[in-house]
Amino acid sequence: MTTPIITEQQDLTTCPADLAANAHLCLEHTAIFYGPQQALRETSLSIPRKRIFSIIGPSGCGKSSLLRAMNRLNDRIEACTVRGKVLLDGEDVYAAGTDMIHLRRRVGMIFQQPNPFPLSIEHNIDLPLREHGWRSRSKRRERIERVLREVGLWDEVKDRLRHSALRLSGGQQQRLCVARALALDPEVLLMDEPCSALDPLSSAVVEDLIVRLRDRLTVVVVTHNLGQARRISDHTAFFWSRDQMGCLVECNETERLFNAPARDLTAAYVNGQRG
């Protein structure tokens, strides 16, 4: 059997022109290295505004690394360097003098393992708000209630706002993390396998939550669950790893990518034959 292999000559950075037109986030020749080891081949990608964009691919193909390049969380890893540009509304987030606190307010992030702060439920949202200059206590209160309602957590926790967030269930913790991110009014929300650590029911709740964010902000979600990518996302990028280096294979509207993939490798992966 011939394995579907991408040749060097092929354009790996597929990106339909209609995507680029309404782009919110743009990768231009972005490459990621850990020390001398390249983790992601040069990638160009446009992520449309106020849509849900999913990233799929096998483990180790650089999905998390790519996501963490978009809010510069990679900066925290000493060995990690990012080449190329990551444009947020046309401005390179890697430009010198970027205000990191401002960047991370604009670009929120949700992780695979729910990671609420070891504080009370209320403080989990209150503290970031205060940090970002919300002086008025009553306004913060309002905002806390609003975002907790948005994630459907308010009725579950309104009587125990002062209890530790760590006592919530995994699904509740993840929704609290979403609420914490939403409280800061981000334009982009990065989600790194937000449902993989949750039970099926909580996973469905969080998935519904993501769908409701469509039209409001740009969501980039990494997922191992192909069904989920298919259900919730408008566009999908498929990454693969070759010689321990991640590369973009195909990027398209989700329907097209799943139903009429341009590459054999994509077809094999979405049909469950590879990966």
Add this chain to the structure above:
Amino acid sequence: MWRRIILYRFQIDRVVRVPLFVALAVSAAVVLLVVCFLVLESADALRAIGPWRFVSDASWHPTRFADTGQFNLMPIVWGTLWVTVGAVLVAAPLAFLMALYLYFFAAPRRARAVRSLLGLLAGIPSVVYGLWGLTVLVPWISRWQPPGASLLAGILILALMILPTIALLTDAAFQATPKASADAAAAAGLSRWGALRAVVWPPARSGVVAALVLGTGRALGETMAVLMVCGNVVRTPSSLFDPIRTLTANIALEMAYAMDLHRSALFVTGLMLAVAVGVMVLLASLLKERDPYAA
């Protein structure tokens, strides 16, 4: 087959449990024995002189006999208290700042260098600190406010001695911040101060309390260095420049020639030291338990 493995596991469990229990029992027994020994040895003095005279006599001029001696330990207790509290008050904030620097600001290589330096400082024998205090610090204070050998000298030397210990332990508590939490704080755009409040401090808190307890304990129990720089005059200090004598120094200075009731009175001094340590550990456990968000 499975039964044998399970049985085997069970036996390992038992095999490990026994020596662990023995180790625990031995340490508990040693503590108990030391306290018993102190109580027994001080019983003579407590019976013949009575506990009251140790806090109310005119002065500390112990003799072999109850009626000819003066046994007031309070000036020594105050001296010990002030020098310990002073040293912790000086060292703790500095240590905290150092740990903050190591966690939030220092580049990894610099942080490693600072840590090894602190480890080195923590390992220097106290007599060396005392020697430095005696030959450098005391003359320096004396030029400013004679006689030089004073509460202040004791505070500074002890602070210097416990600083590395508290800093290293506080740093270790900070470093134990889970990576996921640290990522969460960064992703939420928190400043360093915000990250400290949100993710570093809550889990580090009990470790920092432990660091303070250990530092305080070391200051309280330190003998050689304070003996060399504090002047050892038995008087309740009224200023930082007054000489003081600590409980530990009192025992070290007089043990060699003390006899009968005098000797027993020195064991009362030791008993007081043990009580002070006990009170401190109790306070620390209260501090630890008042954790509002304990999961």
